[in-house]
Amino acid sequence: MSLSPLIFLCLGLYLPVWNALKITQPYRVVGFRGEVELFCSYHHPGRHEPEELRVTLYQGTYREAKQEVCASSFTHNQTSFQVEGEREARCRGQLAPGRVNLTISGLRGNDTDLYYCGIEVMYPPPYLRTFGNGTLLYIPEEPGCSLPEAQRRSDMGETSVRLALAGLVAASTLMVIPVIAFLLYQVLQRKRRFGGITPMISQNDGRFGYGNFQ
Structure with missing residues (x-):
């Protein structure tokens, strides 16, 4: 048997598995007081749940320009995480069957944007990686904060x-x-200077046209 048919056979076995890993995200989520909850549901083609997952949250309108907000790995022994993300964002995550619940806090109004969930299956093989369609996270600006x-x-x-x-x-x-x-x-x-002076009184005896003064 030549190598070419063998290569195509291997690709035919792995491509359906690669395409079967899918992520579902809500279309829009509204935050409250700078905090938002986002869930990323995933469908794994294997019979059992992955033993190790790596979840990454990206921000950006276009996938080419997206920025990593936070990332962490999940295993059977560690099903939750809390990390400090970019800027002032903080991420908490909880792993559930077929779903990852993310809580992002420390957000502001100008952080309103599209956010993508990226999931990597680290174990068991084969290694799989895919992205969700994105969720619009709307962060209202809190009145009185600034x-x-x-x-x-x-x-x-x-x-x-x-x-x-x-x-x-x-x-x-x-x-x-x-x-x-x-x-x-x-x-x-x-008042003190002129207070002791007695005022002059005019007297007229009628004989003259002028009066006598005392």
Whole structure:
């Protein structure tokens, strides 16, 4: 037997197995307070569950530009994991028959994107690898968590204006008080200076056209 038919025979045995590994993901998932739960269901062609799986979560609109968020392996002895992913994301995973449940936390509004589940069958052979169709993870921006840059600048500007006005009022008050005190002092001094003088009384006996003064 030549080698060519043998090669085609081997490919015919392995290609159906390769194509039989499939991943199913939900179309859309909405997060809550920066956390989202995503499940990746998989169909393995073997009679038994894989003894070792590696699960990787990717982010990106196009598969060519996708970025790895987090990854970990599952075995019969370790069916859960928790890792620190890229940026501030944290991933927790739980393995169930035909399914991997992922919980991603530490997400923000700008993390809204398509996320792909990638599963690799590490053992038993043959080695298999495939990707899901992607899930749109929508992460609502939490109100009050962070203000937009323009709003923060506006608030800082209003605070600066208020502080400047308060300082101007305080300075004006400190300048007016000495002036008022000086004026009151002058008035009191004048009252003391002229308080002991007896006013002149005009007397007229009628004989002259002018009066006598005492």
